[in-house]
Amino acid sequence: MSRTVYAQARYHDCQAALDFLIAAFGFGVREVSTNDEGAVDHVELLVGDDIVMLGRGRPGGPGIYIATDDVDAHHDRAKAAGATVTMDLVDQPYGSREYACTDPQGNTWYFGTYRP
Secondary structure: OOOOEEEEEEEOHHHHEEEEHHHOOEEEEEEEEEEOOOOOEEEEEEHHHHHHEEEEEEOOOOEEEOOOOOHHOOOOOOOOHHEEEEEEEEEEEOEEEEEEEEEEOEEEEEOOOOOO
């Protein structure tokens, strides 16, 4: 299957973001690209069969939602790795259990059991 839409987030420090996202959320690495000075400029992370791209730039934006089967365990792992929980675990009326957090550079991440 060919993808047309990819989630992306911007970071001041892509290497720090890469290290955090692997430790906190358990993402896999598909590709890491560096610039001429050796700094990480672009990252493609694997989330199941999907890809999240990271690039250098100003953090912010609406955030990224990722479906996960065991959101409670995911929440605990992210919190232990230093994620700031901005919405505690909650059972939504549409059937999803989810939470939200920010990473150390200010991007918002949403995790839940809902699969569109």
